[in-house]
Amino acid sequence: MLVKDMVQLGAKRANIRELFEYGLRKKAEIGAENVFDFSIGNPSVPAPDAVQEAYRKLSERKDTVKIHGYTSATGAMSVREAIARNLDERFHCGAKAQNIFVTCGAAPALMATMKAMCVEDAEYIVLAPYFPEYQTFIRSVGGKVVVVPPNTADFDLHVEEIAPYFTAHTQAILINSPNNPTGVVYREEALKQLSDLLREKSAEFGHPIYLIADEPYRELVFDGIETPFIPNLYENTVVCYSWSKSLSLPGERIGYVYVPDRCADSTDLFFGVAGAARSLGHICAPTTSQYIVEQCCGIMPDIAAYDENRKTLYEGLTKIGYTCLYPHGAFYMLMKTPFGTSMDFSEKAKEFNILLPPCDPFGCPGYMRLSTCVSNEMIVRSLPAFKALFESGK
Ligand code: PLP
Secondary structure, three states: OOOHHHHHHHHOOOHHHHHHHHHHHHHHHHOHHHOEEOOOOOOOOOOOHHHHHHHHHHHHOOOHHHHHOOOOOOOOHHHHHHHHHHHHHHHOOOOOHHHEEEEOOHHHHHHHHHHHOOOOOOEEEEEOOOOOHHHHHHHHOOOEEEEEOOOOOOOOOOHHHHHHHOOOOEEEEEEOOOOOOOOOOOOHHHHHHHHHHHHHHHHHHOOOOEEEEEOOOOOOEOOOOOOOOHHHOOOOEEEEEEOOOOOOOHHHOOEEEEOOOOOOOHHHHHHHHHHHHHHOOOOOOOHHHHHHHHHHOOOOOOOHHHHHHHHHHHHHHHHHOOOEEOOOEOOEEEEEOOOOOHHHHHHHHHHOOEEOOEOHHHOOOOEEEEEOOOOHHHHHHHHHHHHHHHHOOO
């Protein structure tokens, strides 16, 4: 006997993965230059030179037992110290090594954090559109997903619309800014309002309501916009971070959970995260990746290419007649589905060799997500196909 839910989860690939795999087959069939793949969020900018150099130096070290060995489950102490130092230097948050649990990226960081606080009947508030895997993560740890519908006027944080979704069972709200899939960056004013609401609701229900800040895109912001460091605004914030996007290392599986001292029950929460990670099979994050981020966690990404891409794509598509949301962060752009349902439109786009995931799995039907971590040259080449696709609906 097998667990049906797990079999289904494994058998049915995520929509975006499905498109990505389709794209690989199509590229082999008709040539890569004829497929316009906007499906997946795999960074197209290479890892910074300093990261490559750190890998080279690491590969030359003779202490291979250390370099390839297990570290403590929490991460090597020198690595945790480097991460905490960097956070403190940038955000003056008082982070210490003891607050950092090194993980295999943001996904396991989120799982461990949510599992640690998943008491009976626990509810997690997510704001649509949201990273589709949130549904899987929350359900897998035994929680209930509570979805706040999108505000399609601007896809920003509207605190008054979130307030009705809190109940006595709310354990946490998940916030992802800069946002996948909208590219919206939540501003300090709205986050302060959210902090006030969380304090009010924590008092009303008699237990702390945590804010889980999912921040793999923290450094990917344009137009000089600030990404507020949420733990400085709301005391009960846990940060789940990864270098998948900022240092273009998604396959190296490296990130962390930051549980600030200010957080309610912070010591127990940290142990809870460690225990939850352990129960999920975490032994330690990849050791080589840990030593890389020890050297490189202070390096800022080069966002020039993503900046240029979002401008080229936004200008090109809006000129044709598409309605798009101008992104200020991350490397995605949201497009209103011009005709039919977004699922059908995604299928239709395939006829023009354009791969566009529908936002239904993000909790936002009627919209498409375009990944802008692609080559600028592909964007330019794709525009005639986008025009033909648009005209096919007239
Ligand atoms: N959270 C969001 C919003 C993401 O977009 C992603 C990956 O695309 C993740 C979490 C998972 O990141 P990681 O590769 O670090 O596990």
